[in-house]
Amino acid sequence: xxxxxxxxxxxxxxxxxxxxxxxxxxxxxxxxxxxxxxxxxxxxxxxxxxxxxxxxxxxxxxxxxxxxxxxxxxxxxxxxxxxxxxxxxxxxxxxxxxxxxxxxxxxxxxxxxxxxxxxxxxxxxxxxxxxxxxxxxxxxxxxxxxxxxxxxxxxxxxxxxxxxxxxxxxxxxxxxxxxxxxxxxxxxxxxxxxxxxxxxxxxxxxxxxxxxxxxxxxxxxxxxxxxxxxxxxxxxxxxxxxxxxxxxxxxxxxxxxxxxxxxxxxxxxxxxxxxxxxxxxxxxxxxxxxxxxxxxxxxxxxxxxxxxxxxxxxxxxxxxxxxxxxxxxxxxxxxxxxxxxxxxxxxxxxxxxxxxxxxxxxxxxxxx
Amino acid sequence: xxxxxxxxxxxxxxxxxxxxxxxxxxxxxxxxxxxxxxxxxxxxxxxxxxxxxxxxxxxxxxxxxxxxxxxxxxxxxxxxxxxxxxxxxxxxxxxxxxxxxxxxxxxxxxxxxxxxxxxxxxxxxxxxxxxxxxxxxxxxxxxxxxxxxxxxxxxxxxxxxxxxxxxxxxxxxxxxxxxxxxxxxxxxxxxxxxxxxxxxxxxxxxxxxxxxxxxxxxxxxxxxxxxxxxxxxxxxxxxxxxxxxxxxxxxxxxxxxxxxxxxxxxxxxxxxxxxxxxxxxxxxxxxxxxxxxxxxxxxxxxxxxxxxxxxxxxxxxxxxxxxxxxxxxxxxxxxxxxxxxxxxxxxxxxxxxxxxxxxxxxxxxxxxxxx
Numbered sequence: 001x002x003x004x005x006x007x008x009x010x011x012x013x014x015x016x017x018x019x020x021x022x023x024x025x026x027x028x029x030x031x032x033x034x035x036x037x038x039x040x041x042x043x044x045x046x047x048x049x050x051x052x053x054x055x056x057x058x059x060x061x062x063x064x065x066x067x068x069x070x071x072x073x074x075x076x077x078x079x080x081x082x083x084x085x086x087x088x089x090x091x092x093x094x095x096x097x098x099x100x101x102x103x104x105x106x107x108x109x110x111x112x113x114x115x116x117x118x119x120x121x122x123x124x125x126x127x128x129x130x131x132x133x134x135x136x137x138x139x140x141x142x143x144x145x146x147x148x149x150x151x152x153x154x155x156x157x158x159x160x161x162x163x164x165x166x167x168x169x170x171x172x173x174x175x176x177x178x179x180x181x182x183x184x185x186x187x188x189x190x191x192x193x194x195x196x197x198x199x200x201x202x203x204x205x206x207x208x209x210x211x212x213x214x215x216x217x218x219x220x221x222x223x224x225x226x227x228x229x230x231x232x233x234x235x236x237x238x239x240x241x242x243x244x245x246x247x248x249x250x251x252x253x254x255x256x257x258x259x260x261x262x263x264x265x266x267x268x269x270x271x272x273x274x275x276x277x278x279x280x281x282x283x284x285x286x287x288x289x290x291x292x293x294x295x296x297x298x299x300x301x302x303x304x305x306x307x308x309x310x311x312x313x314x315x316x317x318x319x320x321x322x323x324x325x326x327x328x329x330x331x332x333x334x335x336x337x338x339x340x341x342x343x344x345x346x347x348x349x350x351x352x353x354x355x356x357x358x359x360x361x362x363x364x365x366x367x368x
Numbered sequence: 369x370x371x372x373x374x375x376x377x378x379x380x381x382x383x384x385x386x387x388x389x390x391x392x393x394x395x396x397x398x399x400x401x402x403x404x405x406x407x408x409x410x411x412x413x414x415x416x417x418x419x420x421x422x423x424x425x426x427x428x429x430x431x432x433x434x435x436x437x438x439x440x441x442x443x444x445x446x447x448x449x450x451x452x453x454x455x456x457x458x459x460x461x462x463x464x465x466x467x468x469x470x471x472x473x474x475x476x477x478x479x480x481x482x483x484x485x486x487x488x489x490x491x492x493x494x495x496x497x498x499x500x501x502x503x504x505x506x507x508x509x510x511x512x513x514x515x516x517x518x519x520x521x522x523x524x525x526x527x528x529x530x531x532x533x534x535x536x537x538x539x540x541x542x543x544x545x546x547x548x549x550x551x552x553x554x555x556x557x558x559x560x561x562x563x564x565x566x567x568x569x570x571x572x573x574x575x576x577x578x579x580x581x582x583x584x585x586x587x588x589x590x591x592x593x594x595x596x597x598x599x600x601x602x603x604x605x606x607x608x609x610x611x612x613x614x615x616x617x618x619x620x621x622x623x624x625x626x627x628x629x630x631x632x633x634x635x636x637x638x639x640x641x642x643x644x645x646x647x648x649x650x651x652x653x654x655x656x657x658x659x660x661x662x663x664x665x666x667x668x669x670x671x672x673x674x675x676x677x678x679x680x681x682x683x684x685x686x687x688x689x690x691x692x693x694x695x696x697x698x699x700x701x702x703x704x705x706x707x708x709x710x711x712x713x714x715x716x717x718x719x720x721x722x723x724x725x726x727x728x729x730x731x732x733x734x735x736x737x738x739x
Contacts, residue, residue, distance in 0.1 A: 020650065024658040032665065038681055039670055045679040089536060090708045092698065095678070115530050122535030123705035125543040126408075127676045133501045136531045140508065156431075156476070156511045157483045158504050162490035163457055173492045185661070193654055201573075280653045281566050285392050288558065292665075293400055293551075297407040302674050304495055306414050309406050326460065333491050334458050 007212060007220040014194075015224050025190075029182045029232045030239065036174040037244050044072040044130055049096045050088055052079040057105030063116070067098070067138050072131075089121050096120045096131050164333050171244035176328035177301035179236045180321040183259070184266045184295050187229045189287045191270030195221055196283040199274075214363055222267050229266070233259040237332075249335030258331065258345065262324040265348050268355035269320070275362040295321045323347050371585060375593030379567075383597055393563075393601060397555040398612055401548065405617065408547040408674060415499045416444040418453045418462040425473035427514065431484070434510040435466065440502045450487075457489045464488045464499055537622075537705050544617050549700040550673040552609040553693060557667075560602040560636045562660055565643035568594055568735075569656045572647075591732050595640050602636050603629065622707030631699055631713065634720050638692040641727025648734040671697040695720050 016022060049067065053060050068075040076094050079085065088094045099117040101107070108114040118135055122128035165172045195218075198204040207217050237255070240246035248255060270287070277283035297303065298312065299321035305313055316322050323344040330336045338345070383389055417435060421428050435441045444462050447453055453465035467485035476482040486503050490496035535541055571577040580590060606629070613619035643660060650656040670684060671677070671693035677685070688694040695716045702708035710717070 018652070018655065021655050021658050024662050028658075028662055031662075035666060035669060035684075039684040044676070047676065047678055090702070090706055090712050092702050092706070092708065092712065095676075113530065115532060118531060118533040120533060120535050121706075122538035122541055123546060123701055124676065125535075125538055125541040125546050128535055128538075129541055130498070132533050132535075133498070136533075137501060137504070139531055156507055157481060158486055158507050159483050160486045160488065160500050160504075162493075162496055162500075163454070163487050165490035165493060165496070172490070173494070181665075189657075189661075190654075193657065197654065279386075280657075281570065282386075282388055282392070284562070284566065284653075284657055285396075288562070289392070289396050289400065293404055293554070297404050303408050304412075304492065306416075307412060312403065312406050315403070329491050330458070330460070336458055340459050 003212060004216050004220060007216065008223050011194075011220055011224045015228070025186060025228060026232070026235075028186070029178070029236050032182060033175065033178050033236060033239050034243070036178050037171045044127070044134060046074050047072055047096065047127075047131055048076040048094045049073045049098060049131075049135075050076040050079055050084075050094045052082065052085065052097055052099045053104075054102040055100045055104035055106075059105040059108055059114075060100040063100075063139060063142055064098070066142050067135060070134075070138060072134050085119060092121075094121070095124075095127065096135065098135070171240070171246060172333055174301075175236065175240040175244060175246050176325045176332065177299065177321075179233060179259075179328060180262070180299060180301065180324045181295050182232055182236065183229050183263055183324075184291055184321055185287075186232060187225055187263050187266035188270035188273065188291055189284070190225050190228075191222055191267050192273040192277065192283040192287050193280050195271065195274035196277050196280050200279050215360070218271055218359070218363070222271070225267060225270075226260075226263055229263040230256075230260065233263070246332065248332050250331035250337060254338065255328070255331050258324070258327050258341075261345065261348050261352070262320065262327075265320045265352045265355070268352045268359065271359045272355045272362075275359050294319050298322065299325050301325060320348060320351055372589050372592055375585065375589060376596055379593055379597045383563075383601070393559060394605065394608065397558070397605065398609065401551050401555060401609055401612065402616060404551055405544050405547050408543060408551075412440050412495070412498050412502065414442045415440055415464060415502065416462045417441050418445045418447060418456045418465045419443060420447055420450055420453045420465060420467045422448060422470040423468050423472035427473040427476060428468045430514075431468065431507070431510050432466070434506050434513075435503075438502070438506050440499075441506070453487065457487065460489075462489070463495070464503060466503070545613075545619050545705065546701065547673075548609075548613045548617055548619055549704050550671075550697055552606065552613070553671075553696050553700055554668055554673070555609065556602050556606050556632070556636070557639045557664070557693060557696075559605055560598055560639040561643040561664060562657075563601075563643075564594060564598045564640045565647040565656050565660050566653055567598070567647075568644060569647040569650055569653055573652055587732055587735060591644065591728070591735065594644065595637075598640060599633070599636050602639075603632060606632055619704065621704055623703035623709065627710055627713075628700065628703045631696070631703070631717060631720070634717065634724055635692060635696045637724035638720055638727055641724055641731050642692070644731035645727055645734060648731055648736075667691050667693045670694065673697055689719075690723075692720060692723060 051064050053064065064075075067073055076088075079088065079097065085097055088097065097119045099119060101115050101117070104114050104116070116139060118132050120128040120132050195204075198207060208214075212220070233256070237248065241248065269291075273286045273290070274283055277286055294315075295301070298305070298316040298319045300316070301321070305316045305322065308316070327341045327344050330341050334340075419432050419435075421432060432443070436443050445456065447456075450465070450467055453462070453467065456462040457465060465487040467487065469483065469485065472482050472484070484507065486500065488496040488500055538545060568577075571580065610619070610621070610625075614621065642663065646659045646663070647656045650659060670680070670688055670691055672680075673693075677688065677694060677698070680688070699708075699713050699716050702712060
């Protein structure tokens, strides 16, 4: 035990000595959280819209004003002819062009029917979809306003309540995701690299001939990262609370325990990767390729998994971050307890055992 | 010149000597490309609805039917208590609860208006916003239908605006052809920035840099030797990716490929310059990796790959001036999908050109021959 303690202390010294890496390790979560919280949102804001108004009457102007008054859109200017449409889109700044037919207001008054055409630059399909939906909603609202002024016929009024996130903040989505991403990367990447580093530099041999048992070596390597990752997890929760106003509705203890569990899974995965890689470069590439994009894309972090093709939904089942994100959202934002997340917890446990068992099996006492 | 050729030869041999390198460089990224392109969708297909119909009237049933008929919604369950509905939300078993209160039809008949309640799980605000928009659209539509039925000819008195839309460049809203160039940019950058960065620092860490330092090789020759192989590999990767995209996803290549590759070569110089610079300032692979990692993730997420770059706050847009991925992300999509020409991307081109020069000078300057 004393030997083991000595070894852990050595590892700590190794980490703390490398000041730059340490700085990044701690700055990473903070910066990333800020970026996600403020930058990466699917909320539309300041989307540039041009208007090709062939009618220029009261109604078309009213509708234009109403659309531009929303925070979503910025007025980019009127187009003079239909030839400008293509050119505007190619420049790439304008995302939507609203076309009012000639005599728009006239037809609306006389024939009670008029057309508005929305042309969206759908090279970004997701944004185009949002833009068109939002614009349509604003136009419908305007028309509804006209009706209500006229006395209003039969009307079904939808009343919407946004549960768990009344003000619809994007941070509610991203904080759990960032937490998963950071913990995954810090834990899995760092362990896999430090272990392969020992191999590459030849110091692993020195460790192997020491009286430390393989299990102790691995535990010793891992312990400092458990501490580091846990500090990161706490930082993220605290920042989420103070900067983004994210509540911890459920039990804080449960949340922290789940964090520890996820960190262990990530560390086990890191050890597993290190048994497969011989050089740091390879360890890094394995981690990057197996962890980075899948953790961002298949975990439900940015894009909901339910909408993906079935094969990807199956694939997402082997992404540990997916379960962690569900757990964090449930415990933190919805205030549920173990009764709601035991399945996910169990999956993470099984994953951890799987990775550890396989690593132990593959861990070689002799080098090459 | 001959010296440079020898260094190049050495670098190529080193890269391909490792038998894992080839699959890592070519196979794995392409597999990712193919798989992950499908993942990045906001297309809502299966919004799961729990219906709490307390009215059980003709109208309420038909409204539920309207939801059932919509391609966006899937009725998951019926229940008679809101609490139960909320429980489903909490347990992630449903996305929205549609609550039709008792007396819905009566109120519609007597007072000409009635309320329905929608509870949406808004933890993911975007999805909640979209589900809400779709739900409202279904209800409005249904509203229109019963209006026509009940009032008949009188509807002629109500003003209606038809909103027609057309989606340019991508009429089916196929998100794959939008995501594919984006993911390609990430993969190409990964090769360029990370491989270059790691490579240089690896020589330092293993001590072989010292051996090179004592040779008459000049600094710039050494840097060129480190740049060119990965530059070529990354461009090959880009071609390969485009080819796969073309075959599997029918990726449109509207603009000029020559322009794209011209831009990509300049872009890669920036990415590799950053990689080199970071490796020149670090002393171990772990350090450089974390530095690259930090910038790489930050750059990716701010580049507008998943979310519109225009909607970011002003400070983020300013930060994006030094984000090479933001330029390339914009330009590759413009060229491939919209067929934009050189005049549309002039600003980006010169910006990146300047950037490349600055980064390479910085990297050469920071690289010390002495250890």
